[in-house]
Structure formats: C-alpha cells, structure tokens
Amino acid sequence: MRAVKGRNTSLEWTVRRLIFRMGYRYRMHRADLPGKPDLVFSGRRKVIFAHGCFWHGHSFARGARAPKTNAAYWRTKIESNLKRDARQIEALSAAGWRSLIVWECETNDLRILAKRLRGFLG
Ligand SMILES: [Zn+2]
Numbered sequence: 001m002r003a004v005k006g007r008n009t010s011l012e013w014t015v016r017r018l019i020f021r022m023g024y025r026y027r028m029h030r031a032d033l034p035g036k037p038d039l040v041f042s043g044r045r046k047v048i049f050a051h052g053c054f055w056h057g058h059s060f061a062r063g064a065r066a067p068k069t070n071a072a073y074w075r076t077k078i079e080s081n082l083k084r085d086a087r088q089i090e091a092l093s094a095a096g097w098r099s100l101i102v103w104e105c106e107t108n109d110l111r112i113l114a115k116r117l118r119g120f121l122g
Pocket residue numbers: 053058059103104105106
C-alpha cells in the first residue's frame with residue numbers, strides 16, 4: 001500500500017514496457033482526452049489507464065480494509081477517485097474511445113496481463 005499521491009510511475013513503466021515489447025506503439029498522457037489516459041492508441045481509438053489498487057479502489061473492491069489512521073480521509077479520497085475514473089471513462093466512451101484499466105495487482109503475472117492486453121488491443 002503506497003501512501004504517495006499521484007501517478008504510480010513504476011506501475012506505469014512496467015505496463016508501458018510490456019506493451020512496447022508486445023509491438024504496440026502508443027502516445028502518453030494526451031492532454032486533449034478526458035483523464036489524460038496513460039497510454040493512447042490513436043489509430044485504434046483505445047486507451048489504457050494503469051491504476052494503483054489502493055488509490056483507485058481496487059483493494060477495497062477485493063475486501064481490503066481502509067487503514068485505521070485517517071480512515072475517513074482515505075475513504076473520501078478513494079471514493080472521489082472512483083467517481084472521477086468512472087466519469088472519465090464515460091466521457092471517453094461518448095467520444096468513441098474504448099478504455100481498459102490495468103490494475104497494479106495484474107502486473108504480478110505479466111504473461112496473463114499480456115493476454116488481456118492483446119485481447120483488448122487486437
Ligand atoms: Zn488490484
């Protein structure tokens with residue numbers, strides 16, 4: 001569990017390196033798209049977000065408890081992240097973009113993750 005605000009750069013790096021090695025090319029953080037997606041595949045109109053499990057609510061979805069210290073703060077913060085993530089994906093979808101979220105915990109098995117990525121990117 002990482003108590004650092006902002007992007008989890010090592011997570012993003014792991015995902016980028018994997019996708020690059022799979023032969024896909026992408027742009028990063030296109031500011032003209034909702035949520036500035038981490039990876040953008042313009043020709044395919046697809047984007048990928050690499051999300052840390054704690055900050056983006058995946059840990060809670062899987063039954064983890066909030067840290068006891070400042071529990072209310074974490075919960076509010078994570079809930080607002082979840083809402084923002086959902087809004088961004090909706091906005092992207094309305095503009096004709098498909099989104100995939102790669103969770104931090106998925107980088108534990110890159111072989112399975114690569115299959116999922118290939119399924120999404122085609
Ligand atoms: Zn996770």
